[in-house]
Amino acid sequence: MPSESRKLPGVLMxxxxxxxxxxxxxxxxxxxxxxxxxxxxxxxxxxxRPVASSGALxxxxxxxxxxxxxLAINSLRGKVSLIKQPALxxxxxxxxxxxxxxxxxxxxxxxxQAVWYVFVPLTLLAVAVPVWWLVEFSRHGLPRSTAFREWxxxxxxxxxxxxxxxxxxxxxxxxxxxxxxxxxGSQPGFLEQLGKITQYLDLYQGGIDQLxxxxxxxxxxxxxxxxxxxxxxxxxxLVEELLKPLALWFLLKRPLKEHEGFSLGLISGxxxxxxxxxxxxxxxxxxxxVQAVALRAGTGLLHIGLSGFVGYxxxxxxxxxxxxxxxxxxxxxxxLHGAWNSFALLSSFSAPSGPAVSAAEFQSxxxxxxxxxGMAVVFSMVLFLVLRINKKLRKSINKLSENSAPPxxxxxxxxxx
Numbered sequence: 001m002p003s004e005s006r007k008l009p010g011v012l013m014x015x016x017x018x019x020x021x022x023x024x025x026x027x028x029x030x031x032x033x034x035x036x037x038x039x040x041x042x043x044x045x046x047x048x049r050p051v052a053s054s055g056a057l058x059x060x061x062x063x064x065x066x067x068x069x070x071l072a073i074n075s076l077r078g079k080v081s082l083i084k085q086p087a088l089x090x091x092x093x094x095x096x097x098x099x100x101x102x103x104x105x106x107x108x109x110x111x112x113q114a115v116w117y118v119f120v121p122l123t124l125l126a127v128a129v130p131v132w133w134l135v136e137f138s139r140h141g142l143p144r145s146t147a148f149r150e151w152x153x154x155x156x157x158x159x160x161x162x163x164x165x166x167x168x169x170x171x172x173x174x175x176x177x178x179x180x181x182x183x184x185g186s187q188p189g190f191l192e193q194l195g196k197i198t199q200y201l202d203l204y205q206g207g208i209d210q211l212x213x214x215x216x217x218x219x220x221x222x223x224x225x226x227x228x229x230x231x232x233x234x235x236x237x238l239v240e241e242l243l244k245p246l247a248l249w250f251l252l253k254r255p256l257k258e259h260e261g262f263s264l265g266l267i268s269g270x271x272x273x274x275x276x277x278x279x280x281x282x283x284x285x286x287x288x289x290v291q292a293v294a295l296r297a298g299t300g301l302l303h304i305g306l307s308g309f310v311g312y313x314x315x316x317x318x319x320x321x322x323x324x325x326x327x328x329x330x331x332x333x334x335x336l337h338g339a340w341n342s343f344a345l346l347s348s349f350s351a352p353s354g355p356a357v358s359a360a361e362f363q364s365x366x367x368x369x370x371x372x373x374g375m376a377v378v379f380s381m382v383l384f385l386v387l388r389i390n391k392k393l394r395k396s397i398n399k400l401s402e403n404s405a406p407p408x409x410x411x412x413x414x415x416x417x
Contacts (some may be wrong), residue, residue: 260305
């Protein structure tokens with residue numbers, strides 16, 4: 001039987017996974033009830049798809065936490081599997097072919113104006129498969145960690161980590177909003193500006209497109225624009241890169257290897273990318289569904305790669321007792337993430353509302369081009385970091401294997417000779 005100290009991770013993961021499954025079922029049940037209520041109120045099909053997608057995402061998150069529950073029970077019973085886990089890059093690549101079929105199905109369904117519930121499973125598959133492939137591509141050729149650690153990391157990434165991130169970001173939004181009100185209150189015409197902001201909020205009916213329009217209108221004020229860039233470009237990326245690999249913070253005192261830190265960080269980023277991308281794509285109109293899925297696949301590399309970068313740096317610096325250097329990885333990841341967010345925000349602000357014929361509109365479109373170029377540079381840097389770390393870890397593992405291999409025995413003459 002495992003000792004008390006070794007039972008604690010099993011107990012915690014058992015409770016967390018059981019709670020995560022229960023909450024997922026609760027959300028799914030609430031969605032079913034909401035759909036029935038909306039249908040009885042004769043709501044349009046467009047209003048039902050985002051609600052149904054959130055329920056389907058909750059069910060998927062619950063299903064992904066079942067292996068952790070089983071492994072936690074086995075761990076408490078002293079039945080820990082020592083079987084080496086197979087690589088998953090080939091299965092993930094084969095799933096990529098399924099993803100192409102999903103995208104083609106989505107295109108034909110949009111043209112045929114299919115019923116809204118067809119796009120609920122299509123959206124989940126279109127988002128989940130690229131996330132899985134990006135994780136396996138990033139750690140291709142590296143040994144895997146234990147099943148309990150990998151599934152436990154996924155469970156934390158689907159439950160505790162996003163909850164903490166959301167709470168911290170909401171708190172920061174409230175603090176920044178209060179600070180903005182204080183600054184605006186010291187300026188002339190404050191009541192008029194406050195009235196416009198209130199009017200914008202009253203016109204907001206929900207949805208990504210309206211949210212972008214709301215932000216663009218509010219950002220015409222330089223104080224609000226500065227607050228948006230501070231939140232989206234600095235504070236939110238720092239919080240996300242700090243808490244996305246939350247599982248690794250609990251595993252620091254365990255004997256983790258550098259490739260495990262990298263791999264578990266990738267899984268943490270994948271969990272966050274799955275929740276964020278599925279949630280956003282389900283809110284976007286079907287006319288932009290294909291573009292949204294493709295864009296979120298690129299954003300998935302950002303979340304996955306930077307979390308792997310932080311995980312690698314965290315475990316590497318911890319093993320080398322260079323604790324302060326670990327924060328350099330964290331700030332580096334937050335800087336790249338913040339640059340991506342800032343370029344994306346600037347791109348939305350720079351989009352011209354009509355044909356670019358005037359000098360102001362030309363400058364806006366030029367700003368959009370520069371923003372997209374900046375995002376491409378950030379994407380390339382993240383991809384470079386992932387490939388560089390992967391190559392470094394594989395070289396280190398191969399070198400260690402060569403040094404630990406027993407020397408070949410010298411040839412001997414047989415007695416017959």
